[in-house]
Amino acid sequence: MAKTKYGKYILKNAFKKHHQLEGLSAGGDEMDVDCILTHHVFYKPELVLDRPHFHDDFVQILCFLGTNPMDVRDFGGAEIVLCLGKEQEKHIITSPVIVPMPKGLSHGPLYFKKLPKPIIFLEIMLTRKYHSNLPPRKPGAKNKPATKVKAKPVAARKKSKK
Numbered sequence: 001m002a003k004t005k006y007g008k009y010i011l012k013n014a015f016k017k018h019h020q021l022e023g024l025s026a027g028g029d030e031m032d033v034d035c036i037l038t039h040h041v042f043y044k045p046e047l048v049l050d051r052p053h054f055h056d057d058f059v060q061i062l063c064f065l066g067t068n069p070m071d072v073r074d075f076g077g078a079e080i081v082l083c084l085g086k087e088q089e090k091h092i093i094t095s096p097v098i099v100p101m102p103k104g105l106s107h108g109p110l111y112f113k114k115l116p117k118p119i120i121f122l123e124i125m126l127t128r129k130y131h132s133n134l135p136p137r138k139p140g141a142k143n144k145p146a147t148k149v150k151a152k153p154v155a156a157r158k159k160s161k162k
Helices: 154-161
Strands: 015-017 022-026 036-042 046-049 060-065 079-084 089-093 097-101 107-114 119-125
Touching: none
Parallel strands: none
Antiparallel strands: 015 022, 022 036, 036 119, 046 107, 060 097, 060 119, 079 089, 079 107
């Protein structure tokens, strides 16, 4: 294929598997920008973050989207649990939303709890390189994740459906 002046701006192989399925994903170095973009499709429950973390020097935007192109408000009956802040304030997401998180806002656990139909999880991170910070542990706290949301193991989910 002949090289073109602007062809370098079209990323044709930006496919990666981060969770359940392959999606489009590109880092800051790949795009030569201070932004990371990841696209995930979830079709079954998954505990994505088991404890909170934060990013002290970049904004992160989480987008939870349905997969019905004829109705952007259709979330397919999905239920996602997202905890925000040092208090781990629990939010139940049952419709498409955008969650812009300022620098330093603690987030997690994140649990894709109920997915009757697939949904799209789009992450936009305004940084060239990804990193996260864990909040300090409370004095005397054991070295266990601060998880308020529990995911059933896959085997237990299969047994409970029978």
